[in-house]
Amino acid sequence: PPPPPPRLLRNTRQRISPVDRRNQQYAQLVADRCWTASPQWGGSVRSGFELIKATMGGLMGVLKKDARRPGSDMFLDFENSQPTVEEQDVFAAVKAVLDTSPAIISQLENYLGAGDHIRQAISHPSDEALQATAWDAVCPLVGHLKTFYNYSAAIEGVLPALLEALCADSPLESLERKQALARQFADILHFVLKFDDLKMNNPAIQNDFSYYRRTLSRMKMADPTKDESSAVVSNDEANRMSLFYAYPTPMLRCLSDATTKFVAENKQIPIENTTDCLSAMAAVCRTMIESPEYSQRFDKPETVLFCQRVMVGTIILYDHVHLIGAFSKKNPSIDIPRSIKALKMHANPHVDALMNALRYTTKHLNDEDTPKSVKALLA
Numbered sequence: 001p002p003p004p005p006p007r008l009l010r011n012t013r014q015r016i017s018p019v020d021r022r023n024q025q026y027a028q029l030v031a032d033r034c035w036t037a038s039p040q041w042g043g044s045v046r047s048g049f050e051l052i053k054a055t056m057g058g059l060m061g062v063l064k065k066d067a068r069r070p071g072s073d074m075f076l077d078f079e080n081s082q083p084t085v086e087e088q089d090v091f092a093a094v095k096a097v098l099d100t101s102p103a104i105i106s107q108l109e110n111y112l113g114a115g116d117h118i119r120q121a122i123s124h125p126s127d128e129a130l131q132a133t134a135w136d137a138v139c140p141l142v143g144h145l146k147t148f149y150n151y152s153a154a155i156e157g158v159l160p161a162l163l164e165a166l167c168a169d170s171p172l173e174s175l176e177r178k179q180a181l182a183r184q185f186a187d188i189l190h191f192v193l194k195f196d197d198l199k200m201n202n203p204a205i206q207n208d209f210s211y212y213r214r215t216l217s218r219m220k221m222a223d224p225t226k227d228e229s230s231a232v233v234s235n236d237e238a239n240r241m242s243l244f245y246a247y248p249t250p251m252l253r254c255l256s257d258a259t260t261k262f263v264a265e266n267k268q269i270p271i272e273n274t275t276d277c278l279s280a281m282a283a284v285c286r287t288m289i290e291s292p293e294y295s296q297r298f299d300k301p302e303t304v305l306f307c308q309r310v311m312v313g314t315i316i317l318y319d320h321v322h323l324i325g326a327f328s329k330k331n332p333s334i335d336i337p338r339s340i341k342a343l344k345m346h347a348n349p350h351v352d353a354l355m356n357a358l359r360y361t362t363k364h365l366n367d368e369d370t371p372k373s374v375k376a377l378l379a
Contacts, residue, residue: 074176074284075294078186078303081179090165094184097154101191104151107144108195113204114138118211135215139232142212145205146233149241152251155188156258163262168269171277175284182281189313190306196249197353209245213238249361256320263321278318279333285311286335289342304346311339312354316362325364329371340377
């Protein structure tokens with residue numbers, strides 16, 4: 001029998017660095033097969049690698065530092081994808097939630113606040129008419145805030161089934177085979193970033209809700225027996241909503257917590273599947289942005305801008321879910337410099353907001369392992 005093949009994973013780490021665990025295992029598998037097929041059974045580790053290089057061609061490119069990321073040669077049809085029979089059940093459940101997202105964004109875009117009424121009421125605390133006017137102005141707005149909060153819970157409710165459908169098997173194969181679900185996941189990311197951007201730039205939301213809570217508390221103290229059932233939001237609900245709106249990016253926080261919970265509760269699905277799905281989607285979106293071959297296939301020019309927002313969303317979510325994040329020099333899964341370059345293409349009017357999202361809503365950007373060049377790009 002031939003001698004055993006060389007152990008490439010131990011002896012050639014310097015020659016194929018950086019490389020993730022899966023590619024290392026793949027390299028070893030190919031080496032084993034090539035070794036047994038070679039007439040030179042007693043060759044060296046180097047000769048084994050030469051044989052791989054000669055017979056497998058593209059494998060070395062995959063293992064090199066500057067190789068294309070997984071999914072970078074895939075096209076996701078965000079405009080025309082339709083659910084297959086396999087996707088239908090999950091698709092219908094997610095669609096029922098996503099159909100409401102345009103109305104949520106419209107309400108938030110038109111949220112003007114009750115600042116004038118609140119200032120008048122605070123300036124004249126003994127004027128009951130002004131107090132009543134401010135209260136009547138704030139209550140409908142708090143009703144909108146309750147709707148937003150409940151919608152975040154609805155997204156949390158459908159996310160596990162969507163993630164399971166995309167991550168249970170090979171993430172790359174799932175993204176390519178289940179393009180309608182991939183589109184829905186992209187829609188969620190697009191909504192989350194847009195919602196949080198609007199929320200961060202509207203201080204009236206926090207001011208209105210704070211005034212509502214203070215006034216509700218005063219009413220309760222003045223009349224402990226007063227029934228709260230007529231209130232737009234009860235005191236207990238207000239406490240929960242306060243935790244939600246305390247974060248500058250509440251929808252992203254909700255999405256990140258739901259994804260982390262999914263990983264913790266579904267131990268049969270390797271965590272790498274979830275992070276690989278996110279990094280692959282970021283690579284797919286980046287390629288569709290920067291490659292004319294792909295971007296010209298879109299019928300609508302706004303689809304490229306959609307891809308840019310989704311790319312940023314996947315990077316941010318990946319950074320929150322992955323142990324060392326998206327920016328570490330130890331983790332080459334996401335090409336951050338190329339992603340930032342792609343973000344500045346196609347004259348995106350929202351590029352500043354998306355750059356700020358990378359600067360201020362990621363988790364690991366300021367870690368010691370983040371290369372200085374990456375920090376400089378986002379400075």
